[in-house]
Amino acid sequence: MPLKYLPNVVxxxxxxxxxxxxxxxxxxxxxxxxxxxxxxxxIGDRDACMECGACARNCPNEAISxxxxxxCAAGIIAGLLGGIGPASACAPSAGVKS
Amino acid sequence: MTGAPFxxxxxxxxxxxxxxxxxxxxxxxxxxxxxxxxxxxxxxYTVEPGLYAVGSPSPESPVLVSANYKLSFDHLRSRLxxxxxxxxxxxxxxxxxxxxxxxxxxxxxxxxxxxxxxRLAEVVTGRRLILPQLGAPGVSAHExxxxxxxxxxxxxxxxxxIPEFLRAGMKATPGMRRVRFGIRDRAVLIPVELVIGAKLIxxxxxVMVLLxxxxxxxxxVDRAAASAPGVAALALAAFAFPVVLVPLxxxxxxxxxxxxxxAWVGAAMALGLYLAAHAGVVNPGGRLELWGWMAGxxxxxxxxxxxxxxxxxxxxxxxxxxxMKRAIPAQAVLAAAAAVLWISGRLAGS
Ligand code: SF4
Ligand code: SF4
Numbered sequence: 409m410p411l412k413y414l415p416n417v418v419x420x421x422x423x424x425x426x427x428x429x430x431x432x433x434x435x436x437x438x439x440x441x442x443x444x445x446x447x448x449x450x451i452g453d454r455d456a457c458m459e460c461g462a463c464a465r466n467c468p469n470e471a472i473s474x475x476x477x478x479x480c481a482a483g484i485i486a487g488l489l490g491g492i493g494p495a496s497a498c499a500p501s502a503g504v505k506s
Numbered sequence: 507m508t509g510a511p512f513x514x515x516x517x518x519x520x521x522x523x524x525x526x527x528x529x530x531x532x533x534x535x536x537x538x539x540x541x542x543x544x545x546x547x548x549x550x551y552t553v554e555p556g557l558y559a560v561g562s563p564s565p566e567s568p569v570l571v572s573a574n575y576k577l578s579f580d581h582l583r584s585r586l587x588x589x590x591x592x593x594x595x596x597x598x599x600x601x602x603x604x605x606x607x608x609x610x611x612x613x614x615x616x617x618x619x620x621x622x623x624x625r626l627a628e629v630v631t632g633r634r635l636i637l638p639q640l641g642a643p644g645v646s647a648h649e650x651x652x653x654x655x656x657x658x659x660x661x662x663x664x665x666x667x668i669p670e671f672l673r674a675g676m677k678a679t680p681g682m683r684r685v686r687f688g689i690r691d692r693a694v695l696i697p698v699e700l701v702i703g704a705k706l707i708x709x710x711x712x713v714m715v716l717l718x719x720x721x722x723x724x725x726x727v728d729r730a731a732a733s734a735p736g737v738a739a740l741a742l743a744a745f746a747f748p749v750v751l752v753p754l755x756x757x758x759x760x761x762x763x764x765x766x767x768x769a770w771v772g773a774a775m776a777l778g779l780y781l782a783a784h785a786g787v788v789n790p791g792g793r794l795e796l797w798g799w800m801a802g803x804x805x806x807x808x809x810x811x812x813x814x815x816x817x818x819x820x821x822x823x824x825x826x827x828x829x830m831k832r833a834i835p836a837q838a839v840l841a842a843a844a845a846v847l848w849i850s851g852r853l854a855g856s
Binding site: 479 | 607639643644645648663678683685702756757764812813816817821825827828830
């Protein structure tokens with residue numbers, strides 16, 4: 409059973425007019441959000457997006473925008489308390505992330 | 507670190523000697539891994555950045571890029587047995603690929619710097635870098651190519667798939683590109699989550715043990731001491747249960763928000779406590795105290811689960827903000843109710 413997070417929250421946007429269908433977004437996305445075909449990328453399962461920002465950063469035509477960040481409540485709380493950015497408390501321990 | 511224990515020799519190249527890293531993990535590497543996993547989740551466990559060889563690589567051999575977190579590096583080299591390759595270790599401040607990519611330390615600038623510092627262009631003719639896919643949030647492949655004239659290929663998410671990826675002519679199957687969060691992935695996180703949360707819960711338990719001495723018109727050390735073991739046990743249980751149960755049961759817990767999943771675990775625990783108290787198995791004190799514990803357990807389990815978002819592999823920043831905005835007020839109200847119930851219970855029973 410695939411784990412699904414909250415629906416209709418992510419900030420992912422694709423500007424189809426800028427896309428040339430190179431496929432880079434589909435390559436880097438760890439959640440298979442994009443489908444590319446006929447010279448054009450398409451957002452498939454938008455709610456699966458974790459806003460890692462990989463697609464936007466690797467799109468050579470700047471066709472993708474997303475508010476990238478780490479979905480980490482502890483990091484956000486530490487950021488609010490200590491004035492550091494939310495990403496700073498990302499636990500480097502996560503085994504799957506090695 | 508030329509004397510690093512995993513270095514088994516050197517390979518000479520036009521850019522100087524390059525240490526050869528073993529593809530076998532020693533007992534020392536295994537101990538280090540265990541240590542990092544079990545206790546010291548956040549200690550620095552690093553490898554010297556730079557270029558390494560595995561096997562007997564030639565100028566045409568592939569170049570794999572890694573982080574200088576020793577677990578990342580060990581993981582990678584242990585999967586390369588029988589292969590000839592180069593490993594370019596970036597300086598990610600001892601942080602794993604994914605987290606470092608999120609912070610940008612596994613990023614375009616560091617790749618450009620490290621390619622220049624190691625004089626990689628003199629070592630290899632292939633002019634291609636293989637990056638772990640999970641490094642992509644920090645890297646702009648076309649930017650790396652523009653600045654270094656090295657092409658970028660994103661390899662599979664898991665190091666275990668690298669040999670197959672190379673054999674297939676640097677093609678990853680769709681499965682190799684997906685991040686998973688299976689029960690084993692979740693279970694290995696439990697020890698570190700226990701360590702990270704320990705400070706909070708020992709703090710809460712200590713305060714409660716001290717408050718246990720409150721009597722209506724003053725304070726009784728004897729009373730605090732008498733109730734201390736029971737109070738401490740219930741406070742620690744409030745933390746230990748959700749830290750273990752939430753990761754293990756994640757897909758089966760109702761709701762999508764982690765705070766909701768945790769609240770269900772907490773509610774089930776509270777029900778268990780209620781039944782155990784009525785059966786006389788545990789004695790949390792009077793009725794007010796019991797209800798205080800039940801509210802507190804639910805609030806804390808919800809909070810603990812919410813803090814597990816950062817360890818998961820599928821939560822977005824927007825989603826976590828959205829759930830925090832609703833969950834934190836609810837948790838605060840529940841925690842305040844728990845405190846009022848419990849303290850009035852203590853006073854009433856004194
Ligand atoms: S990376 Fe950009 S240009 Fe390439 S397919 Fe995706 S959106 Fe289109
Ligand atoms: S931000 Fe990350 S998860 Fe979301 S679509 Fe882009 S690559 Fe996929």
